[in-house]
Amino acid sequence: MPVNEVLQGLADELKDLLNANVADDARLVQKGMMLYRQGLVTQLRFENGEYTAVVQDVSPAKVRLDPEFLGMSDCSCPGEELCRHQLAVFFAAYSKEASVSDWLAEWREPVRETKSVASWGLQAAKDLVKAAGLMKPDYDRWVQSFESSFDALVASKKHTNPYVVSELFGIHMKRVGASAPVEKEWRLLYELVASVVSFRKLLVLSEELGFEEHVVRKAYGHCFENLLEDSADFVERLVVQTMPFAFDEFIERLRDESHAVLTSAAGYDIERVYMHRMLWTELFRKKEWRQEEAIRIGARLKALEESENPLPFSAAMIHLYFLLGNDDLALKLAGGVPDVRFVPYMVYWIDYFTGAKLWRRVEPVIEMFLGRLKEYLDGLESYQSCSAFVRSVMRSIAPYCSENGRLDLYERALLVSLPYSFADYEYLLFERGDYDRWGELQAFVGLDFYDLPKDRVKVVEKERPEVLLGMLHQTAQKEIDQKNRGSYRAAVRHLKKLRTLYKKLKRVDDWEYFIEGLLERTKRLRAFHEECQRSKLI
Numbered sequence: 394m395p396v397n398e399v400l401q402g403l404a405d406e407l408k409d410l411l412n413a414n415v416a417d418d419a420r421l422v423q424k425g426m427m428l429y430r431q432g433l434v435t436q437l438r439f440e441n442g443e444y445t446a447v448v449q450d451v452s453p454a455k456v457r458l459d460p461e462f463l464g465m466s467d468c469s470c471p472g473e474e475l476c477r478h479q480l481a482v483f484f485a486a487y488s489k490e491a492s493v494s495d496w497l498a499e500w501r502e503p504v505r506e507t508k509s510v511a512s513w514g515l516q517a518a519k520d521l522v523k524a525a526g527l528m529k530p531d532y533d534r535w536v537q538s539f540e541s542s543f544d545a546l547v548a549s550k551k552h553t554n555p556y557v558v559s560e561l562f563g564i565h566m567k568r569v570g571a572s573a574p575v576e577k578e579w580r581l582l583y584e585l586v587a588s589v590v591s592f593r594k595l596l597v598l599s600e601e602l603g604f605e606e607h608v609v610r611k612a613y614g615h616c617f618e619n620l621l622e623d624s625a626d627f628v629e630r631l632v633v634q635t636m637p638f639a640f641d642e643f644i645e646r647l648r649d650e651s652h653a654v655l656t657s658a659a660g661y662d663i664e665r666v667y668m669h670r671m672l673w674t675e676l677f678r679k680k681e682w683r684q685e686e687a688i689r690i691g692a693r694l695k696a697l698e699e700s701e702n703p704l705p706f707s708a709a710m711i712h713l714y715f716l717l718g719n720d721d722l723a724l725k726l727a728g729g730v731p732d733v734r735f736v737p738y739m740v741y742w743i744d745y746f747t748g749a750k751l752w753r754r755v756e757p758v759i760e761m762f763l764g765r766l767k768e769y770l771d772g773l774e775s776y777q778s779c780s781a782f783v784r785s786v787m788r789s790i791a792p793y794c795s796e797n798g799r800l801d802l803y804e805r806a807l808l809v810s811l812p813y814s815f816a817d818y819e820y821l822l823f824e825r826g827d828y829d830r831w832g833e834l835q836a837f838v839g840l841d842f843y844d845l846p847k848d849r850v851k852v853v854e855k856e857r858p859e860v861l862l863g864m865l866h867q868t869a870q871k872e873i874d875q876k877n878r879g880s881y882r883a884a885v886r887h888l889k890k891l892r893t894l895y896k897k898l899k900r901v902d903d904w905e906y907f908i909e910g911l912l913e914r915t916k917r918l919r920a921f922h923e924e925c926q927r928s929k930l931i
Contacts, residue, residue: 425480555612585627736769832860
């Protein structure tokens with residue numbers, strides 16, 4: 394690929410990576426631009442597909458910039474990620490191919506657009522508040538007002554900048570709050586309906602705008618999160634008080650809105666299911682309502698087109714059957730869901746049953762979950778994602794295992810989750826005194842002898858010294874294979890430790906047989922033999 398195309402690709406990647414609306418990113422670009430404009434980038438070269446340069450900052454920084462794989466770039470400064478020195482080198486390289494000022498103007502354009510649209514939105518919101526006034530209890534009028542406000546403020550423009558949506562949505566929610574009823578008991582219900590309707594409208598708009606889901610999550614994903622948190626808070630406050638009979642019609646109408654949240658748009662599966670599940674768990678408690686909703690979702694599932702994802706509907710329907718106490722049917726349906734992305738939904742049911750101490754009901758869910766966990770972990774993109782998920786899983790399973798004496802189940806969960814559960818499993822085996830399996834675990838994850846915690850080694854050496862033999866053999870051989878003087882010295886230190894352990898175990902013959910064979914195999918490695926003699930190993 395020609396240099397200019399590669400560099401242009403990096404320019405586009407940096408525009409996506411750095412958000413002009415985020416203060417930290419704006420400062421980083423500003424500092425990099427300052428270093429470049431002051432002429433502090435020197436010795437700029439392009440070799441083997443990479444840019445190298447020295448940036449004369451407070452102390453000189455040596456930079457290697459990989460334009461095709463930015464994450465492979467590095468800098469000698471203490472910063473761990475993209476730093477001002479790497480940006481300065483990018484600007485210096487880019488200036489030889491195109492205009493840095495044009496890049497900067499294009500990068501800043503979303504900020505100007507956001508400010509301009511936000512100014513317009515504030516004025517429009519004032520006009521809407523004046524027109525609507527305070528809202529009296531009327532469900533249809535409430536919904537019409539919320540939808541009109543959303544359409545006028547958020548959906549009226551064809552957005553090219555997803556960050557504009559966040560600004561305008563915030564203005565919409567402030568406008569909705571300004572028209573809330575004065576009566577305290579009605580205000581809470583009004584805010585809940587506003588949150589659910591606005592959540593649905595935002596889902597539909599996101600689908601219409603056609604932004605990639607990862608772009609939406611970065612630009613205004615917090616809007617969805619805030620609505621979910623607010624809705625859960627409103628519901629929690631509603632259910633702890635005695636609701637007047639006048640609320641009944643509003644609650645019943647809100648059921649249809651919750652169904653629309655689940656069915657009116659594609660994508661954002663976790664958010665849609667969370668909102669639907671929360672409302673049906675906490676607010677809509679009548680048995681016949683839950684039965685009707687399960688039937689409605691089942692009919693929707695049967696009518697799905699091939700391009701539609703059945704997962705959120707399956708998860709919602711299974712949850713309703715759990716709420717109805719029909720665990721057999723719920724588990725049967727769950728077992729028939731082939732999509733491995735279904736696995737995280739099962740964690741909620743584990744937490745739900747555990748919180749209510751329904752141990753008999755949670756056990757089959759845990760068993761089914763563990764049967765599919767490894768497949769799910771294999772599909773995740775990063776080690777960090779896997780580790781974070783496993784930590785949450787172990788927290789969910791631990792109460793059941795502790796209360797019911799099911800250490801075997803907890804250990805099975807740790808085994809299935811390896812290597813991401815290594816720290817917890819290592820601690821469990823060591824505290825239990827199962828040093829043989831502890832040693833096997835260390836070998837499984839590839840740890841060398843010198844990687845082991847010294848306090849652990851002292852205990853194992855005293856209680857079960859033979860456990861350490863295999864790791865010492867393996868580590869010593871790895872050092873010998875490095876074939877340099879420093880690694881030979883390290884190998885000798887491990888071999889001396891091996892000799893001590895063999896003597897302690899009264900297996901001197903085994904040691905002598907091993908060392909004779911090793912010296913014979915390495916007879917051409919003169920430096921290694923010299924280190925053995927210097928340390929009086931032979």
